Amino acid sequence: MPAIEITYRGQKGEIHIQELNPGATDTIVLVHGMFGNLSQFYLTIAPFLAREFRVLMYDLRSHGRSTCFKTGFDLNTLSEDLNRVIIESGAEKCHLLGFSYGALIVLKYAMRFGEKVNKVIALEIPPRHTLPFKDKGTYTFDDFWAFALSLPPHVRDNFLRSKRQVKNTYNLYENIFNNTSFVEDMNNEKEFSSSDYTLVQAPVQLFFGDHSICLPELERVKNWINKKTISFEQGDHGFFMHRCEQSANKMIEFLQR
């Protein structure tokens, strides 16, 4: 699998990437959500976006086929991983699309590296977690199962597609919660404020399912973004996995406007 090398706090590792339509002029980089991997896009909207754009997808550190890192799940570090992917791609400026936690990563990137960003698609910005995390090292299969069952149907079905998928998603979940700095990083991460959002100068498409659990977050942030387009598609948190072509067409329309 294609990959780029990164080093973080002395640990060397690889970030797994995939590319569609490498010959296109404009590039869009897709960033998946927590506990997912790039297949969230590769098997859904990416081929449709690739009709118009060069599409780059990558697995976040410790996800999919990327190396497991012990630390670095904060948005600063994850946006620096994204920067490495963009530098390696050779694109001077690109569009960004992030789903769920990935939406926070691309927004953080746009706040920090705005000069490299054309437009941003923020799919399903998640609200900050309200329940406290348990202590590191105490997560069990029961916690994972409760987490999986709490997910909206489209996301849950994708996670629980096969026995091996369940086993490996559990291994990922258990490893991240029990063996990495994830819980600490999540607890230390501050919610984006109105002044944070003013740093985003690129046009942003806020794209949500029309009965998503994340709609309250849209209400909270929508007035803080200068150049925004608000779009809806039928469905829940994972709507674009279900309505791939319709969702991709709305994204392309925004990007080419």
Place this chain on the structure above:
Amino acid sequence: MKEQTEIFKKVKELITEVIGAEFIEEYTVEMESTLTGDLEMESIEIVELSEKIKKHYGGAVSFSEWMAKLSLEQLINLSIKDIVTYIEGCLQLK
């Protein structure tokens, strides 16, 4: 029919590469086997399979776009036969 058999043989070989020769013996890989049900393939493994099919058959087979047009239910029920039939159709159009 001969072409179907050859494509099946190739797809089976590629699935073996993705799942790993040491694990494939746990499964019966037949024309009717489903990727996620019978072979328990993960979505990231299906990505790997797609890339291998693209590499082997080249631009004539737009495998990822074809898969993206499938509903989640169709993807869950996707069989080797579906893939073989799709590839065969693409090769005939070539």
